[in-house]
Amino acid sequence: MSQVERLRAVMARLRDPVGGCPWDREQTFESIAPYTIEEAYEVADAIARHDFDALVDELGDLLFQVVFHAQMASEQGRFDFDDVAGAIVEKMERRHPHVFGEESIASVEEQRLAWEAHKATERGEKAGSLSVMDQVAGGLPALTRALKLQRKAATAGFDWAAAGEVLGKLEEELGELSVALETQSGTATITRELGDLLFTCVNFARHAGIDPDSALRDANAKFERRFRALETFLQQAGSRPEKEPQETLDAIWADIKRDEQ
Secondary structure, eight states, rough: HHHHHHHHHHHHTOOOTTTSOOOHHOOOOOHHHHHHHHHHHHHHHHHHTTOOOHHHHHHHHHHHHHHHHHHHHHTTTTTHHHHHHHHHHHHHHOOHHHHHHHHHOHHHHHHHHHHHHHHHHHHHHOOOOOGGGGSSSTTTTTHHHHHHHHHHHHHHHOSSSSHHHHHHHHHHHHHHHHHHHHTTTOOHHHHHHHHHHHHHHHHHHHHHEEEEHHHHHHHHHHHHHHHHHHHHHHHTTOOGGGGGOOOHHHHHHHHHHHHOO
């Protein structure tokens, strides 16, 4: 028995109405979906930390989610794990005609455009889609969805020519947010302007060849690292952040930043 077969057998046992796990038996596609998303993020986190021991575990957790969904679908007579595996194999072969067929692809960019064209054709055939926007799932995290919406618009020829142009738009959006704050335009207006600014930040990242989610994760990690250092400094001095004036916190923060450079 292969390890994948063992995993499928474990999953079937957990869901067994007689002798299985009560918690696993109660789960549905909807209740498990948040765990699936969480596991995918934990895979990304292990990669970002270059922790390959953790990556083995996290990939296993993510695979378990796939097997869980497949087991529930099999119980309902919808599909099983082999159908899932077969579907992705067929899709990969279909979308790589330059590898499994006779087509020729000369560059990574040419491959990306061909990939998007294959996806658009497939989704259009499935749903009779009239808009490239229909190809972007509504349930994606906002940052990821913004990036995908922009990429889809770009495939239709609607895009900035260069990162410099987006930077100009970024400055414009920041100015509009400043005006909204200065004129006390209200939460709704400020929220709208902030959304425009964030959307443009994603657009700039895309044109600069930077993954915005990775950039934000790096910024989160940097902030966390510096704040922990601030806490440690104050703890050694017998204090805590909430006890110190902002000027003191700013000065310590500046020292921490300077030490990192």
